[in-house]
Each structure stands twice: as C-alpha cells, then as structure tokens.
Amino acid sequence: MPNIPMLASGGIATRATLAMIGEGRESEAILPLSKLESLINRTPSGGNLYEIHVHTGVGDPVAIGREVKSVISAYERANGRRAA
Structure with missing residues (x-):
C-alpha cells in the first residue's frame, strides 16, 4: 500500500x-x-463585510458602536444594500 x-x-x-x-x-x-x-x-454569506478602525480616547464604546452601525445602515439603505 x-x-x-x-x-x-x-x-x-x-x-x-x-x-x-x-x-x-x-x-x-x-x-x-x-x-x-x-x-x-x-464576502460572508448573509451580509457585507466592513473593516472599520475607530480611534478615540473618549466616549462610551457602546454608543460609538451603535453610531457606526447606524451610519452603515443608512449607507446601505441609500445604496440598495441590505442592512445588517
């Protein structure tokens, strides 16, 4: 063998x-x-992949994350893509 x-x-x-x-x-x-x-x-199935770097020393990280998600969702709605 x-x-x-x-x-x-x-x-x-x-x-x-x-x-x-x-x-x-x-x-x-x-x-x-x-x-x-x-x-x-x-691109992963079921969505778009974004690599985002946020440089900040101040602010609530959860609030910053929500704002980033909100901006991406608005972009995807304006461009005919599915928001996550």
Whole structure:
C-alpha cells in the first residue's frame, strides 16, 4: 500500500499525487493556490463585510458602536444594500 498523505492539517501539492482529504473534524477547501485569495477575501454569506478602525480616547464604546452601525445602515439603505 502506498504512503498516502492525510491533509486535514493542510498541505500543498506541487504535482499530481494521491492524498486523503476530509479525514479531519472540520470542512476542508481543496483549490488551486491561485484561487486562495478570493476564497479568503469573499464576502460572508448573509451580509457585507466592513473593516472599520475607530480611534478615540473618549466616549462610551457602546454608543460609538451603535453610531457606526447606524451610519452603515443608512449607507446601505441609500445604496440598495441590505442592512445588517
């Protein structure tokens, strides 16, 4: 029996080879490395992804979070997108 690598913890194939996939406890993605960036940067299903940095030393963090959410919701309504 040939030595077949198990790839639940990851791996990179540089040529045609046999491999065991799906033997781990979580789902696995099998794709060409050229597709990896688009998989990582995809928008989560069910909503839009925003990365927001708020620099403030004053104010209630909960109130600031609510205001940020309010501004995003107004933007999405104005642009025909679904608000979270």
